[in-house]
Amino acid sequence: MFTRLLKYIKPYRTVFVISLFCVVGLAIFGAFRPYVLKEAIDVKIANKEYNGFVIYMVIMLALLIFEVISQLLFIYYASWLGQSVVKDIRVKLFKHMLKFKMTYFDKSSVGVLITRAVTDMERIADIFGEGLFMIFSDILKMIVVAGFMSFINLKLSLIVFVTMPIVLFATKIFQKYMKIAFEDVRTEVSNLNSFVQERVTGMKILQLFTRETTEYKKFKAINERHKKGWLKTVWYNSIFFPIAEFLASLTMAMVILVGGFNAISENAGTTLGDLIAFTMFIPMLFRPLNQIANKFNTLQMGMVAADRVFKVLDTTSNIDDSGTIETSHFDGNITFEDVRFSYIKDEEVLKGISFNVEAGETVAIVGATGAGKSTIINLLNRFYEINSGTIKVDNTDIKDMTLSSLRNQIAVVLQDVFLFADTILNNISLNNPNITEEDVVNAAKSIGIHEFISSLPNGYHYNVKERGVMLSSGQRQLISFLRAYVTNPSILILDEATSSVDSYSEQLIQDATDKITEDRTSIVIAHRLATIQQADKIIVMDAGEIVEIGTHKSLLKKEAGYYKNLYEVQFLKAEVV
Template sequence: MEVTEVSPKTGKRLFQYAMLYKKPILMAIALLVLAACTELAGPFIAKRMIDVHILGIEKKWHEVQGEQPYAVSYQGKWYKREDHFEPGEAKGAEVRVLQAGASYYWLEGSLAGEEGSRKVEGGQMTVTDPDTGSSSVYPVTQLTRSELFRFYEPEIPAIVRLGLLYLGLLLLVGAFTYGQQRLLQFSANRIVQQMRQDVFAHTQRLPVKYYDNLAAGQVVSRITNDTETIRELYVQVLAQFVNGIVYMVAVIGALFMLNTTLALIALPIVPILFLWVILYRKFAVGYNRIIRTKLSEINAMINESIQGMAIIQAFRRQKETMQEFDEMNDYHYKYQNKLLNLNSLTSHNLVNTIRNLIFALVVWLFWGDNLGAAVTVGLLYAFIDYMNRMFSPIVGIVNQLSTLETARVSAERVFRLMDEEGVEVAKGRIERYKGDVEFKDVSFAYKKDEYVLRKISFHASQGETVALVGHTGSGKSSILNLLFRFYDTNEGAILVDGKDVRDMPKQHLRQHMGIVLQDPFLFTGTIASNVSLDNPDISREKIVQALKDVGAYDMFMQLPNGIDEPVIEKGSTLSAGQRQLISFARALAYDPAILILDEATASIDTETEAVIQQALDVLKRGRTTFVIAHRLSTIRAADQILVLDRGEIVERGNHDELLEQRGKYYAMYQLQQGTILTA
């Protein structure tokens, strides 16, 4: 199973992709900062509303002459709170409005001690000092609800203004958050779109040999699943981390403005969170690597099972296939649960525990004013509100750590694919070459020192037909793989019109080559689109002519939609012969200088083969043709027949010459003739 370390360069490359759309991302971050700062103004507003406009009723009141702004009428006299006096304005006798329990009382005169417990009995208020234990008694009168409301009434406009200001801030926060999320979603979608384009384009540049050891489902998983996981990195993780950092900095700054002691109590949260992230990643990164790798293997297995469903059912392998899938699925489930347990231990439960411990510490420190600091109800409310606001994004950060690690592992897998050495697609076209082909002492091995071709030399002149015959594994298809430059030779050289193919861009070399494989591959579309492969240079007339040349046009015109009949994946609704005829017409439509037929007639019945043979006699003129065939009767007219055995050419010549040699070709031909006669 493929599990590798995440490269430190992964983060840098993700950042480089983000910089492709830096403007909307920076705008989103700016909106996020504005939203956070705007929202954090709320506790300041609440603190002022509580301390100044609600609890401020207990401030000192002074008698004034007659009715005026902020003045309150009580028992025929007017009183105004001390914080509403203008500088230098005359103040009358002092009075107080004091709360004891759930009731409020009127006190003529001043209060000796501001702090202490209050108790009212028989019109007397007893105020006990918590430090010395001494008590003072004051005559008081209980205020009715209407009288109490009069003392609050001057503050109502200010409370309403603060409430409207807070509502306006909330609307601004909503607008900023909407813009931030929209910009981040837009940027993330564009980044992933670009990344998928880059990955898929790179798959077109990778050599065929790369796919020999990598299942198609694994490639699909990297292009779809892994890039989708990366999208969450830019949408969720980026937003949560920026939001959390902004909130923590802003909250701690606000706490220092409110009260230095409270700020110092909250400050250790920052290093605790940093250690938290380090410890989490230590365990989570390994789990995520295994989960992503196993998911890729599951996708590959599903892809393979669907493609081979007919074989699985025909050989009754459903139970074994299901068992194999269950083992992989259980392994994936096991590590998903491990990651789930880790997330459960380190998510909001732990955050809430730390938060409650901090609240308990604050209550213990300030209970009874132990530190001698003036801590008002509004201040404590603002502190609790700020701590709740700070812990919310901290929970978000912790909960996104799993997504962060998953995205980093997915990005590493995507970038590892993109780092595979590929060949840039050459642009433009070259003139059609003649098709003169020469192999000069070519040796080739798919694996080191395991040669499948040894010292292969032959020359195919323009317009010649060269047939390659031999037992399975003799190297016939390898010769054509080298000619197409799916692989390059280990030793020797291959020349086309006297030029080494390694000196030609692969795309230019293949521009004038056509190939028909034993198992033709059809794409989703129509019969016509599969002939042209949607190449605008191949006209409708050219498509029709190619189908007529292979004798398939009349056959397909009998279908309901003619040559526009839909073709589903791999052409599963068509017969093997029909698929082969489409593949053959495709090669001819491109008018190749070199035509390669790799067991092209193996899946076609004898009658259809006869039609193709008649077309070939015309189409081979002026075109070099290579034919791999097991049925020797189909290559009797070849100009050259090369007999291969264990990667070497053991016989060469035309049909009659090889029969006269009475060697391997003669033996194979006699065997097939005998089989035919017996049948």
């Protein structure tokens, strides 16, 4: 995992090398200062020599300045490197997610995916800014300090080195348990994000059905688990760091005790400078050891986050886009040949359906909820892969076409309209550089909704906010219809496009439909049969099978026909109302 993460550093080798040099500088300049101070005490202060004493102080000041500069550069470049690597991974992740099949999103929580793309990425950045380089810096500093201590006074160094294995063992145990704890924390963070995102999005439903108290209790339970996860890490920290601090203080006391007796004894080989240097060296040795444990926390969180992100990157849920045929226009002939499909294995939604749509025809697909009407549209756009059979456009298998050229020629107006928190203009053009504001205005005028858009504050530059909450459902549907119309598609699909609009908006859409469907292949899915009576062909579906095909008039002539029954039931309800 770590090796894979380091591959993303390759474009930033120069910055990586600078950071490493800064790390080396921090270790060397920091370790030299106690040694210079020792020499100043033993050579000058002990002998009461003023000559040359200032030089030692100047050297110490210079070492301090170099250490500060190294630390400044290290903090900046290590953080810069971390953010640059994360930017590259995040872009790669989002690009990868854009190509996923709809099946992946059907089964994945939005909150979890947001956590992967945002929160987990910041934890990965910490690997470089606070984890990896800091651990390397601390280890290098410990090695240099240990070398200086051994060179100055081996006897006192052995006292220090005896306690280090104990701290190292404690650090290893601490690291093991912290990894488990942080995995639990990341899981609970994902659950929390997912829960909050879904409840905020569906707040209207919660309030309509007075579920506030129930959801509040659920949130408290999830938050409690999140708290317990973090408290587990706090508990491990509260045990480890006092133990490490106690061992450091105990080591310092032993060094002062033994070194003090040796310094008093004239022939013991320990000087006052040695003692002063060791009182500086010991914190420099033990503090990094304690910090390594702390940085391991950061590193563990980063590695857990990286593991989760790479699992998404390793997911092979992409639609096969190996087709080579590029087309800028379809005549509009559509053929389904014995198409079978299931969202869940062994539970077929489409059971070997076959039908033809001639170029320029308007074909309606009707049937009860769950009959498979919208599934046909999803398969035509290749949002899902069929189990068997063939789907052709203009006698070419859609698998042989590139996804972009296929979808560019098919415009879909869905029942559930999704608008982004952006202007009306951008929601219609979707920032397509080939669609100008003039194109949008002309299209709006031609289908009769220019007046409605112009009446809004800032007109086409009116921000509709998240999911278009500033517009009514009918207005959102009109915007969605204009979005499809302005692309001038070869094939137009209306999926329950008038099911949730008022009579005025429906009439606008019906007028626009008459214009846009002229000489263009159109597929209309509708529950309201009054809207599809003029269709050239009506396909009637039931439980994933085609039960009838014909015109409105021919289907009504069938005694005990499925369509006739649907029609009579709908109009009987209308008369009752």
